[in-house]
Amino acid sequence: MCLASTAKIIKIMNGREAMADFGGVTKKISLGILEHVKLGDNVLIHAGFAIGKVTEEEAQNAREALKELKKVMNEQE
Numbered sequence: 001m002c003l004a005s006t007a008k009i010i011k012i013m014n015g016r017e018a019m020a021d022f023g024g025v026t027k028k029i030s031l032g033i034l035e036h037v038k039l040g041d042n043v044l045i046h047a048g049f050a051i052g053k054v055t056e057e058e059a060q061n062a063r064e065a066l067k068e069l070k071k072v073m074n075e076q077e
Contacts, residue, residue, distance in 0.1 A: 004046040005066070006059040009039055020045060023063055 007020035007029070018037065020029045022045075031037050034050040042059040043050040054062070 002046065004044045004051065006042055006054055006062045007045050008059070009037055009041045009043060009050075012037070012039060018050070020050075 005022060007022045007027075009018050010021045010026065011019040012031070013019070013028075016031055018029055018031055019026050020043065027048075029043075029045055030049045032049065034043065034052065037043060037050060037053070042054045042056055044052040044054055
């Protein structure tokens with residue numbers, strides 16, 4: 001199973017890489033397969049690559065869904 005996550009672009013470096021904020025955790029990602037990414041965009045990340053843009057609402061919904069999943073998984077332990 002594969003899982004993608006949303007993140008906000010907080011810095012673009014050399015046009016091919018960026019720093020992305022995953023809700024408080026920042027990581028370097030590749031922009032190599034997604035064009036026209038700009039500062040502040042919300043993107044979908046898979047395996048370290050930005051693979052699509054998402055709206056702020058979609059990004060928030062994804063974060064909430066992951067929080068809920070984590071809560072459910074913790075309750076089952």
